[in-house]
Amino acid sequence: MTTQQLIDQIRIKKSFLCVGLDVDLGKIPKHLLTLEDPIFEFNKAIIDATHDLVVSYKPNTAFYEAYGLKGWTSLQKTIEYINENYPDIFTIADAKRGDIGNTSTMYAKAFFEDLKFDSVTVAPYMGKDSVEPFLAFENKHTIMLALTSNEGAFDFQTLQTNQQELYKQVLETSKTWKNSSNLMYVVGATKAEYFTEVRKIVPDSFLLVPGVGAQGGSLSEVCKYGMNDSIGLLINSSRGIIYASNGIDFAQTAREEALKIQQEMNAILDAKL
Amino acid sequence: MTTQQLIDQIRIKKSFLCVGLDVDLGKIPKHLLTLEDPIFEFNKAIIDATHDLVVSYKPNTAFYEAYGLKGWTSLQKTIEYINENYPDIFTIADAKRGDIGNTSTMYAKAFFEDLKFDSVTVAPYMGKDSVEPFLAFENKHTIMLALTSNEGAFDFQTLQTNQQELYKQVLETSKTWKNSSNLMYVVGATKAEYFTEVRKIVPDSFLLVPGVGAQGGSLSEVCKYGMNDSIGLLINSSRGIIYASNGIDFAQTAREEALKIQQEMNAILDAKL
Numbered sequence: 001m002t003t004q005q006l007i008d009q010i011r012i013k014k015s016f017l018c019v020g021l022d023v024d025l026g027k028i029p030k031h032l033l034t035l036e037d038p039i040f041e042f043n044k045a046i047i048d049a050t051h052d053l054v055v056s057y058k059p060n061t062a063f064y065e066a067y068g069l070k071g072w073t074s075l076q077k078t079i080e081y082i083n084e085n086y087p088d089i090f091t092i093a094d095a096k097r098g099d100i101g102n103t104s105t106m107y108a109k110a111f112f113e114d115l116k117f118d119s120v121t122v123a124p125y126m127g128k129d130s131v132e133p134f135l136a137f138e139n140k141h142t143i144m145l146a147l148t149s150n151e152g153a154f155d156f157q158t159l160q161t162n163q164q165e166l167y168k169q170v171l172e173t174s175k176t177w178k179n180s181s182n183l184m185y186v187v188g189a190t191k192a193e194y195f196t197e198v199r200k201i202v203p204d205s206f207l208l209v210p211g212v213g214a215q216g217g218s219l220s221e222v223c224k225y226g227m228n229d230s231i232g233l234l235i236n237s238s239r240g241i242i243y244a245s246n247g248i249d250f251a252q253t254a255r256e257e258a259l260k261i262q263q264e265m266n267a268i269l270d271a272k273l
Numbered sequence: 274m275t276t277q278q279l280i281d282q283i284r285i286k287k288s289f290l291c292v293g294l295d296v297d298l299g300k301i302p303k304h305l306l307t308l309e310d311p312i313f314e315f316n317k318a319i320i321d322a323t324h325d326l327v328v329s330y331k332p333n334t335a336f337y338e339a340y341g342l343k344g345w346t347s348l349q350k351t352i353e354y355i356n357e358n359y360p361d362i363f364t365i366a367d368a369k370r371g372d373i374g375n376t377s378t379m380y381a382k383a384f385f386e387d388l389k390f391d392s393v394t395v396a397p398y399m400g401k402d403s404v405e406p407f408l409a410f411e412n413k414h415t416i417m418l419a420l421t422s423n424e425g426a427f428d429f430q431t432l433q434t435n436q437q438e439l440y441k442q443v444l445e446t447s448k449t450w451k452n453s454s455n456l457m458y459v460v461g462a463t464k465a466e467y468f469t470e471v472r473k474i475v476p477d478s479f480l481l482v483p484g485v486g487a488q489g490g491s492l493s494e495v496c497k498y499g500m501n502d503s504i505g506l507l508i509n510s511s512r513g514i515i516y517a518s519n520g521i522d523f524a525q526t527a528r529e530e531a532l533k534i535q536q537e538m539n540a541i542l543d544a545k546l
Contacts (some may be wrong), residue, residue, distance in 0.1 A: 062377070062383065067384070068349065096372055100422070103335045110344075112360045124398060125426075125430065150399060150400070150402050152401040152404075166429065173428055
C-alpha cells in the first residue's frame, strides 16, 4: 500500500485508528479456547467486527512467538485473512527488529515477502545499515522507534547528546538514509508535548502513536500537536478495544469501543477541514 | 545453564568459541536442498562435527523467520537437537528483541520457556522495563547490545551524551536494573580498543563478540583488552565456519575451521594460566 492510499483510506473511513492484535490466551473469551486455533478465531472476529472503523491492524509478533509454531501459524493466518478479505487495511508487523545489514534483509523478507505485511516496526540502535535493508522495498513502510510510550523511554531516548536529545538525533540522522521516504516513526502519546519537537524534524512523516487510552495518552492532545496536512497519524489502541469484554459479545463490544474512538476522530477531522 | 557452568565448559573444552547458525538456503550445499528440512539437516551436521570444539551455538532468528513456518520449525528442531544431545552447550537466540514490559515478557517466554534457549539477545533503546522482564528468569541470560560490529554502530552508539558515549551510558545504566547479574553484552570485535573502556564499566560480565574473522576483528587483540579472570568472552564466528565449504565435505571443513580457532584459543588460555 502506498502512503497516498493510506491517506485516502483515512479520509474515506474518517478514521486513523490502528488496532493492536496482541492476543494473550489468558485474556481472550473462554469459549474460544476449545477451538482449534483460538488466537486466529479471536482475531478474525475482532477484524470482521471493526474493519470499517479502522485503517490498520498491528499484530505484535511477541504474542505469537510466545506460542511457538502454533503462534506463528496464527499470525500467518491472521495476515492472510486481512489481505484476502480487507485489502483496504494497512497492516503493521510490530516486531521491533534490527540487525546488521544481511540479517536485516532476512527480517525484511520475512515480513514483507513471506508474510506480506505493508510495514514493520524497527529499532534504531544499530544505525543506518540495520534499517536501510527494510527501506529498499517499494511500497513497503518501515516504522522506526523514536520516542516510545513506556517508562524506560527516559533511560536513553531523551539523553542529551552533543547536539540534541537522542530521539531527535535518531529522527534527524534517519532522514539522510537511502529511501528515507519509506520511513514512519513510533512516537508515544503519553508525551504529547514532544510532538511539537518531533514535527519540527519530520513534518511530513506518518507517526504511529501507541499509548492513547490504557497508557493514559490523550487523543485530542496528540492531534493538536502531531497532526499534519495529510493527517500523518496512526493512533494505536490494543487492550482498550480487543479486551473490552471477555464474554460471548467480545467482538460487538470491541466494535463499540472502536466506534467511540472513530467518532472522536471523525469530529477532529471535520473540525480540521 | 549457570554462568559458572559456562566457565567450566570453557576450561574443559579450552574454547570460548560460539558458532552462529545463520543458515541461508542460497549458501548451503546443493545436495541438502532435496531433503525435507535442509536447514535443520545443515545445522545438525555442523553441530555434530563441531560440538566438542565450541561452547555455544547462536542461531539468528532472522534467518529462520525469513522462511516462515518452515523456518520456525527448523529453529525449533535445531534447539531441541542441541538440548537433547549436547546439554553442555550454551545456547543463544540471537533475536535482538525489546518492547514494553508485558510484551517483552512474551518474548522471554518464547525464547526461555517455549524454545528453551539459555540466553537471548536484546536491544536497549526502550530502556529498563523493556529488558527487566528477561532478567527475571533464573539461570537464563540476557545479552544486551552495547557496541555492535557494524558500520551503523557509529550512528548513535558512540554519540557523546551528557556524561559519556551512549554505549557506555547503556552499560552503566543497565547495572542498576533488577537482576542485572543475568546480563551479558554484545561488543563488536572490530573495535578492539573499546574493550578497555567496556571493561572499566562491566569488569565481570560476559561479552558476546561478533566480528572476528569475516568482519575483520582480531582474536588476540580482543582477548588482550577484553578477557577477565573468568575469561568473560564468547567469540562468535558464523560465515567463516559454516560456509567454509559448500561441497559434500562441508561439515568436516567447518570442523577444520573451528579447530583452527579453538587451537588459537587454547594457546591464549594456556598463556594466561
